[in-house]
Amino acid sequence: MTPFDEEVAARVRANAQDKQLVGAARAFMEASTLPKYCYNFSSLGRPIIQYPQDMVAMQELIWTIRPDLVIEAGIAHGGSLVMSASVLALIDYADAVDQGTTLNPMTSSRKVLGIDVDIRDHNKDAILAHPLAHKIDMIEGSSIDPTVVDKVRTIAKGYERVMVILDSNHTHDHVLEELRAYAPLTSKGSYCVVFDTIIEDVPDSMYPDRPWSKGNNPKTAVWQYLKELQASPQMGQDGQPLSLEIDKSIQDRLLITVAADGYLRRR
Template structure:
């Protein structure tokens, strides 16, 4: 075994060990519970735009994007646009790396890879900031309900022009809405790619953390994921991601399409 393979095996053993450590798993859930009371996820930006995400999950998404090498990332939920900018920048890096391997240059005005964001309410100030961002040429936005027939039709038409699709679901967090999003968009996930469902951690948090929201324990993205997987064996939860992150908004939410 060469040194690269030896290190890879060591990392895999580390992750397996983390997954077996029940005390550490429980401690991580307590930590997430307590920092969430302080809106911890609101504290981070990507290239100037608020991302409303845990840094650990951003790192996991970077690894997934590099491994999958999608030419289209579909995201439900836009908010301030930080996640769209993050995904666009990762796709830009992919194109730069691919071009460097070929000894070519990239024309940023003609991106081959794009991000499609969907939100029921794209506020004017957020839209203006996203459209003024240096990554804007890689970003397309649709305003409307992610589960309306009209929007789903638009998304499917765009996805049909791409060969490798990655899905991120992060809008309304009720069971009913997320399950409808999964039914609509998970089938667009390319084999070997991922459908990532964010904020599954709601299931593991106290009910009193969501007094002004229509979701909570028993009614959230994680319950939708488990319901969806009952009839969709082509997807599996990538537990290795959960185990290595420990601190994540998406436990059981990293769904890999195996076939």
Template sequence: MTFEAEVAARVAANETNAALQADAKTLMNSSIGAGYSYNFSWMGRPIIQYPQDIVAMQEIIWRVQPDLIIETGIAHGGSLIFSAAMLELNAACGGSADAQVVGIDIDIRSHNRRAIEEHPMARRISMIEGSSIAPDTVAQVQRAALGKKSVLVCLDSNHTHAHVLEELKAYAPMVSVGSYCVVFDTVVEDLPADFFPDRPWGPGNNPKTAVHEFLKTHGSSFEVDRGIDSKLLISVAPDGYLKRIA
């Protein structure tokens, strides 16, 4: 059996490993309560992601070889820097030399914008300040996506059901076949309601509920890559790795 086949077998076994699944859920609950994801950075900028999801994104970016990555939600810019760095590595290995990242946020704070613009990876990054679902914002991104061969989308802004559903409707059509629309923080659906006392989202109103509604009408074009879920176990995006299949 090849190494790749051994990996596939182990990942498949995770799906039915009840003890491992329970342990993973316990760790997710306790680590989210402890603010675990806020402890990491990428090339000097806070990334606010779990290491497992960072590795999953690296694998996807290498496999898909995007010439455009679209991200909603910028915060401190770590995810933008990560994506740009992965594109830089792809280019060094023969991938697209001019691949770009477009980041969108309703409020790009001046100190974060300055840090991103001064970063060595800035040449691959452009930013749009505005609501990710505003028609003029979507139109700007559509123009950026024109002529691109491989487009990857990451949604990580406002986590309410209504907002994420509108983002999916706007940005999922830009994803190229074989690439992904990754919806972060779907884990909100699986957490206790009291985890979000000061947020407009929670169980029943979150990115995962939006994903499930979106797939009711777009299931012929996108599917959840459950292999990624089974591999990671610890992830803020269960059911959120949506692969475009048609």
């Protein structure tokens, strides 16, 4: 860790204890939810329904972890797939520079695998027409359908370093089943990121037309899944013990995030 890194870490710890700053961040999250603030951004031309802070955190994680496969449950307009693919493409480029080789972007094995119960035709067409489409594969179907889960697990076996992102149906039961299915695919040192845990922390009136609410959302699913792992140790798909922990340092750094307690690092 460099002196600058140590300075950043100390500042993050201090910010997390700053009640005024944390309160302002929480107030912004509540104030910005109903106006659909997170719908206003894009990634390389495709809409991405995320807060900019989480977008920054995800590109940092992908660059640091350097996964061979990013599994994303939830596609929508495809902006997150494109963002993940763009960072994988930059990793390919950096590897080629380091190795002194010529980059052929069509031959890289690094991929993003998106899953969605309903990939609308106009979104699918736009994703497939994107210059980074060669790095993106998609499966249409429920992320917890056993047939879909089996397909994803089979694909993941061909990759050494895997990252998982869960951002589809936000009910407790659905996310819990996603965690049971896909968290074991996360490689050691990599992350399983669960979005929209913020539902537990804002008033139910923020989601009047949705099936999720306080007590029934991704955060409660994360908490239950981690308890399950403690009560009954499990193995990852790599045959090694599966141990996940909430990386509080990420949410402490961001302060504005929809994924508090959702950045899960596999030890």
